[in-house]
Each structure stands twice: as structure tokens, then as C-alpha cells.
Amino acid sequence: xxxxxxxxxxxxxxxxxxxxxxxxxxxxxxxxxxxxxxxxxxxxxxxxxxxxxxxxxxxxxxxxxxxxxxxxxxxxxxxxxxxxxxxxxxxxxxxxxxxxxxxxxxxxxxxxxxxxxxxxxxxxxxxxxxxxxxxxxxxxxxxxxxxxxxxxxxxxxxxxxxxxxxxxxxxxxxxxxxxxxxxxxxxxxxxxxxxxxxxxxxxxxxxxxxxxxxxxxxxxxxxxxxxxxxxxxxxxxxxxxxxxxxxxxxxxxxxxxxxxxxxxxxxxxxxxxxxxxxxxxxxxxxxxxxxxxxxxxxxxxxxxxxxxxxxxxxxxxxxxxxxxxxxxxxxxxxxxxxxxxxxxxxxxxxxxxxxxxxxxxxxxxxxxxxxxxxxxxxxxxxxxxxxxxxxxxxxxxxxxxxxxxxxxxxxxxxxxxxxxxxxxxxxxxxxxxxxxxxxxxxxxxxxxxxxxxxxxxxxxxxx
Numbered sequence: 001x002x003x004x005x006x007x008x009x010x011x012x013x014x015x016x017x018x019x020x021x022x023x024x025x026x027x028x029x030x031x032x033x034x035x036x037x038x039x040x041x042x043x044x045x046x047x048x049x050x051x052x053x054x055x056x057x058x059x060x061x062x063x064x065x066x067x068x069x070x071x072x073x074x075x076x077x078x079x080x081x082x083x084x085x086x087x088x089x090x091x092x093x094x095x096x097x098x099x100x101x102x103x104x105x106x107x108x109x110x111x112x113x114x115x116x117x118x119x120x121x122x123x124x125x126x127x128x129x130x131x132x133x134x135x136x137x138x139x140x141x142x143x144x145x146x147x148x149x150x151x152x153x154x155x156x157x158x159x160x161x162x163x164x165x166x167x168x169x170x171x172x173x174x175x176x177x178x179x180x181x182x183x184x185x186x187x188x189x190x191x192x193x194x195x196x197x198x199x200x201x202x203x204x205x206x207x208x209x210x211x212x213x214x215x216x217x218x219x220x221x222x223x224x225x226x227x228x229x230x231x232x233x234x235x236x237x238x239x240x241x242x243x244x245x246x247x248x249x250x251x252x253x254x255x256x257x258x259x260x261x262x263x264x265x266x267x268x269x270x271x272x273x274x275x276x277x278x279x280x281x282x283x284x285x286x287x288x289x290x291x292x293x294x295x296x297x298x299x300x301x302x303x304x305x306x307x308x309x310x311x312x313x314x315x316x317x318x319x320x321x322x323x324x325x326x327x328x329x330x331x332x333x334x335x336x337x338x339x340x341x342x343x344x345x346x347x348x349x350x351x352x353x354x355x356x357x358x359x360x361x362x363x364x365x366x367x368x369x370x371x372x373x374x375x376x377x378x379x380x381x382x383x384x385x386x387x388x389x390x391x392x393x394x395x396x397x398x399x400x401x402x403x404x405x406x407x408x409x410x411x412x413x414x415x416x417x418x419x420x421x422x423x424x425x426x427x428x429x430x431x432x433x434x435x436x437x438x439x440x441x442x443x444x445x446x447x448x449x450x451x452x453x454x455x456x457x458x459x460x461x462x463x
């Protein structure tokens with residue numbers, strides 16, 4: 001916020017500057033109070049329950065205080081809308097209530113994108129990496145909020161792992177900013193779009209998103225970095241250190257690439273034979289939008305609701321998949337889809353050979369049964385949560401398509417959906433109670449459902 005307040009001074013945005021300063025004073029005051037309480041406490045190691053509770057509260061309070069500059073400056077005068085926009089930022093969802101994005105002060109647009117960049121790698125991971133002096137359960141915290149079924153430790157020390165992840169994240173940030181500047185974007189737009197790309201968030205300072213620029217170079221560059229950001233960051237580390245064996249043996253990245261290529265080919269051919277667009281343009285639109293959906297980024301280069309129905313179905317299907325585990329992407333995650341697919345094949349083998357022994361393998365290693373059970377449980381919870389949220393959204397008089405895809409887009413942290421929440425519309429038209437439900441759905445989705453929903457169960461509070 002201090003960096004954004006400097007931005008507001010640079011652009012002479014006095015109202016925004018004051019709102020940042022007031023918020024900073026409030027946050028610092030509360031933080032000092034908590035620091036005093038922590039020092040007085042003898043508790044040095046977090047329990048499992050404490051980790052889940054702390055992570056969930058961290059994301060809710062971050063969204064609450066992060067909304068204050070929007071609200072206090074008058075840029076978003078309704079607090080529900082301000083909270084929704086900020087929760088969408090920190091959870092890297094990219095769903096917006098802003099009708100005229102470009103009318104916002106530049107410092108607030110910077111803060112809007114910065115919330116996504118911070119949320120991308122995880123607020124709690126950042127805390128553990130930079131403030132190891134707290135000495136409280138780093139691994140429990142990352143397990144509670146890590147985007148995926150498991151945490152790949154790059155180093156034996158969790159703080160070192162977090163620092164390696166942030167070093168990779170920062171390096172990719174600098175590289176993408178440079179490439180976008182070369183592509184003709186202004187420095188401000190390059191920074192904000194980089195924050196939104198690497199976090200797979202999708203916020204843009206332009207009303208028409210990436211379509212505003214009409215540059216094939218920019219679209220290809222952002223598409224490539226969306227792919228990088230949605231791959232497991234442990235694989236980035238393996239690539240840098242020359243450990244190519246782990247990359248080639250990784251089942252998830254192989255499945256991820258196959259899904260992307262298959263979807264792109266189908267949509268490209270569908271667009272080419274139904275529209276008067278050339279082969280290159282059809283391919284570019286197809287691969288960008290396919291990557292935008294599967295990586296849960298939510299950038300838009302075209303009104304995909306005007307595309308042939310087959311292409312829309314492909315994009316809709318990608319909303320269920322999501323990126324790789326251990327990445328900034330949301331969704332169910334490719335590794336879970338892959339495990340469920342392999343388990344389905346195994347069940348068919350059992351029907352044919354009841355006495356047979358069939359083992360599911362990932363990365364050429366056998367997978368324990370308890371992991372398969374956990375994935376099955378998560379998948380059921382994911383579908384059940386989507387049904388509940390869909391019903392709530394529909395209770396506001398919204399169509400089935402709008403309700404279903406808005407639920408998928410928020411829980412999966414995708415952003416734009418179909419219908420009234422499509423690429424040419426946004427979430428401004430929903431009633432307040434639906435916005436609050438969708439805000440909590442975004443946080444729940446970012447925390448892999450279990451970590452968030454578990455604190456609302458009665459047995460969580462039992463001794």
C-alpha cells in the first residue's frame with residue numbers, strides 16, 4: 001500500500017493518497033497490537049486447527065483491509081462491492097464489479113493488480129518467507145493454503161522453499177514486464193498486466209482486457225506466461241537447476257499440455273470453418289482463450305459468447321479442470337482430474353478381473369489409496385459446493401447458465417463466466433447477498449475448500 005500511495009503522489013491523486021495513508025495507519029496499529037499479544041504468548045507452534053483458522057482469517061481480513069482504499073477514496077463507494085473486488089484480487093479470481101475500469105485512479109488500479117500478484121503465491125507463504133522470526137508452523141501454514149493436493153518441498157527448510165518460490169516468481173515478473181514494454185505497452189500497463197498474468201488473476205486496467213491492444217505479440221507473450229504460471233513452480237526450480245528427469249517424468253504437466261493442445265486444435269478448427277478469420281487468427285484466439293480458462297486467469301481477447309457452440313462447450317469444460325498443483329492457478333487441478341481418470345479405468349479393469357491387482361501411478365510412482373480417497377472426497381465437495389452456490393445465485397432471479405458458470409468461475413477462481421457474468425458483462429448486477437456469497441466462494445476456492453469449509457463444522461471446535 002505504501003508503494004501504491006507513492007504512485008498516487010506521482011499521478012497527483014490526493015484522495016487515493018489519503019485513503020492509502022489512513023488504511024496503512026489502521027493496519028500498522030492493529031498489527032503492533034497483535035505482535036505484542038504474540039510476544040506475551042508462550043505458544044510457539046501452531047496446532048493443525050490453528051493453522052486452518054489462521055489461514056482462513058488471514059485471507060478474509062486481508063480482503064477486508066485491502067478494500068478500504070477503494071471505499072475510503074470513493075472510487076468504489078459501496079463496501080460490498082469494494083470487498084468483492086478485493087477478495088477477487090487476493091484470490092486471483094479476476095471477477096469484477098467495475099463498470100468503467102479506466103475511470104479509476106491509476107494508484108488504485110495498481111493496488112487492484114498488486115492484490116493479485118500477492119495472492120498468487122500466497123499471502124501466508126510471503127509471511128513465512130520474509131518473517132521466519134515468527135517461528136510458528138511454517139509447513140502447516142503452507143499446507144493449509146497451498147494450491148494443490150500436496151506440497152513439493154524444494155528445500156528441507158520451509159522458509160528456504162518459500163524464498164526459492166518467490167525468487168522464481170520475481171524473476172518471471174521482471175522478464176514479463178520487459179517483454180510487454182518491448183511489445184508496445186506502457187510501463188504502467190506492463191506492470192499491472194504482469195501482476196495479473198503471473199498470478200493467473202486476470203485483472204486488467206483496460207475495460208476490454210487484452211483485446212484493447214490488438215497485438216498478436218502481446219497475446220502470444222501473455223499466453224506463454226499464463227502457461228508458465230499455471231505449471232507447478234517446483235518444476236520451474238527443476239528446470240533452472242537442470243533436473244530435467246523430474247520434468248519429463250511428471251505425469252501432471254504431460255496431461256496439462258495434452259488437454260491444452262487438444263482444446264486448442266478443436267476450437268481453432270471450429271473458429272476457422274465458422275468465421276471469416278484466417279488460420280493464424282483462429283489459432284491465436286483459440287490458444288489464448290483456452291489457456292485463459294484452464295489456467296483460471298480470465299483474460300479476454302474476444303467475445304467468446306459469440307463463438308460457435310462447440311467452442312463454448314470446450315471453454316466451459318476447461319472451467320472444471322484448472323491448472324497444475326503447486327501453481328498460482330485455481331480450479332480442481334489437473335493432477336486430481338488425472339487421478340480420477342486413472343481410478344475410473346482401474347474400476348473397469350476390476351470388473352473384468354475381480355482378483356487382479358492394479359496400481360495407479362503418477363510420475364512413475366505408485367499412488368497410495370488414501371490419496372485417491374482424498375481426491376474423490378475433494379471432487380464430491382467441489383461439485384456439492386458448486387451446486388449450493390448455483391442455487392443461491394439462481395435465487396436472485398438469474399438464469400441457469402449465469403448461476404452455474406458464476407459459481408464455477410468464483411469457486412474455480414476463473415473470473416469471467418457466461419450469461420450475465422460473461423466477457424462483455426460483469427458481476428455488478430448481482431444483489432449484495434449474492435456478492436457476499438460469491439466473495440466467500442472465491443476465498444474457499446483459493447484455499448482448496450477443505451481449509452475454509454472445515455472451520456464452519458461443529459467438530460472443528462470440539463476439543
